[in-house]
Amino acid sequence: MRREARAIILEKFNEPLVLRSFPIPNPKEGEVLVKVEAAGVCGSDVHMWEGRDPRTRLPMILGHEGAGEIVEMNGEKKDVHRSPLKIGDKVLWNRAVTCGHCYYCKIKMEPSLCPNRWVYGIHTSCAEPPYLTGNYSEYLLLNQNVDLFKIRPEVNLQVLVPASCSGATAAHAFDLSRMESGDSVLVQGVGPLGIFAVAFAKSFGASEIIAIGGTDDRLKVCQSFGATLNLNRHRLSKKERKEAVMEITHGRGVDVAFEMAGEPDALEESISLVRTGGTCISAGFGEPHGTIDLDCFHDLNRKNLRLQGIWASDVKHTHMALQLVLSRFQDFSKLITHRFPLNKANDAIRAMKTKEAVKAVLIPHG
Ligand SMILES: [Zn+2]
Numbered sequence: 454m455r456r457e458a459r460a461i462i463l464e465k466f467n468e469p470l471v472l473r474s475f476p477i478p479n480p481k482e483g484e485v486l487v488k489v490e491a492a493g494v495c496g497s498d499v500h501m502w503e504g505r506d507p508r509t510r511l512p513m514i515l516g517h518e519g520a521g522e523i524v525e526m527n528g529e530k531k532d533v534h535r536s537p538l539k540i541g542d543k544v545l546w547n548r549a550v551t552c553g554h555c556y557y558c559k560i561k562m563e564p565s566l567c568p569n570r571w572v573y574g575i576h577t578s579c580a581e582p583p584y585l586t587g588n589y590s591e592y593l594l595l596n597q598n599v600d601l602f603k604i605r606p607e608v609n610l611q612v613l614v615p616a617s618c619s620g621a622t623a624a625h626a627f628d629l630s631r632m633e634s635g636d637s638v639l640v641q642g643v644g645p646l647g648i649f650a651v652a653f654a655k656s657f658g659a660s661e662i663i664a665i666g667g668t669d670d671r672l673k674v675c676q677s678f679g680a681t682l683n684l685n686r687h688r689l690s691k692k693e694r695k696e697a698v699m700e701i702t703h704g705r706g707v708d709v710a711f712e713m714a715g716e717p718d719a720l721e722e723s724i725s726l727v728r729t730g731g732t733c734i735s736a737g738f739g740e741p742h743g744t745i746d747l748d749c750f751h752d753l754n755r756k757n758l759r760l761q762g763i764w765a766s767d768v769k770h771t772h773m774a775l776q777l778v779l780s781r782f783q784d785f786s787k788l789i790t791h792r793f794p795l796n797k798a799n800d801a802i803r804a805m806k807t808k809e810a811v812k813a814v815l816i817p818h819g
């Protein structure tokens with residue numbers, strides 16, 4: 454194997470990513486070198502490219518969603534099911550590495566809140582060794598503490614990559630939602646995060662799933678995943694949307710609302726459409742993006758509202774999302790609307806930014 458890998462680099466915000474070559478490091482004890490077969494292009498990659506994410510360290514290789522093949526390893530490695538791994542195995546990697554020893558990891562069992570948590574292609578720079586720390590690359594060096602999921606060789610890895618980010622975050626939202634079978638659910642925002650929320654709502658036994666979004670193609674995807682009512686916010690006023698939600702929920706509002714849009718207006722509307730005693734989950738804000746007006750008496754106390762924020766996800770949630778994707782593989786295949794080779798990564802970013810793509814995937818060896 455030539456010990457050089459091509460990767461596409463973010464050097465300056467809002468300027469095209471550039472292709473560079475890096476030496477491939479030899480894995481140290483516990484590390485795994487993988488050939489990246491599919492790297493998901495996430496909405497947060499677009500935000501990082503625009504310089505909106507305070508965690509970004511230039512220069513860097515973007516990409517936190519990936520799957521591929523083990524090509525080198527140093528020492529024994531097992532996946533999350535304790536299956537031994539070997540060279541040639543197909544794997545999906547959890548996007549974050551946590552310390553396992555802090556208050557959040559050890560006492561509260563909430564590793565997504567670990568202050569030492571870091572993510573490939575988010576907190577990593579390629580300025581120093583081991584360089585290959587983002588998924589927009591031919592090869593990636595995985596840390597000794599990475600959590601791996603072994604994937605059967607016949608499975609198309611491209612379909613799985615969204616499970617490691619938007620899927621896992623949506624799973625975290627459902628994990629904390631206390632949603633019950635028969636509940637009515639609202640999903641605000643119909644990007645990959647919202648589409649996963651619709652699919653989870655269906656699998657959790659929702660009676661009604663109302664999707665609010667601004668892109669017809671994406672709303673159509675929501676319908677195929679089980680949305681019972683689609684409301685296009687460009688065609689219906691806020692008042693008309695409220696009437697439609699109240700009509701379907703016997704005048705009460707929904708039992709659980711999921712804000713998956715990352716827009717303050719969407720959160721305000723979600724709160725207004727939850728019934729008294731209901732729950733509003735907000736998972737859409739991946740970076741600072743504004744504030745809302747909250748009527749503390751009417752919207753919070755009198756309503757007995759449960760308002761729950763969601764930050765990132767744990768390996769448990771990647772497992773939940775992966776199982777969801779595997780159980781509805783044909784539906785999730787349709788989520789991947791655009792595929793690009795590494796040198797067309799700028800087109801991939803554009804396709805996600807303009808919402809032309811529902812989900813774009815880079816194929817580094819394609
Ligand atoms: Zn992401």
Ligand SMILES: [Zn+2]
Binds near residue numbers: 552553
């Ligand atoms: Zn920790």
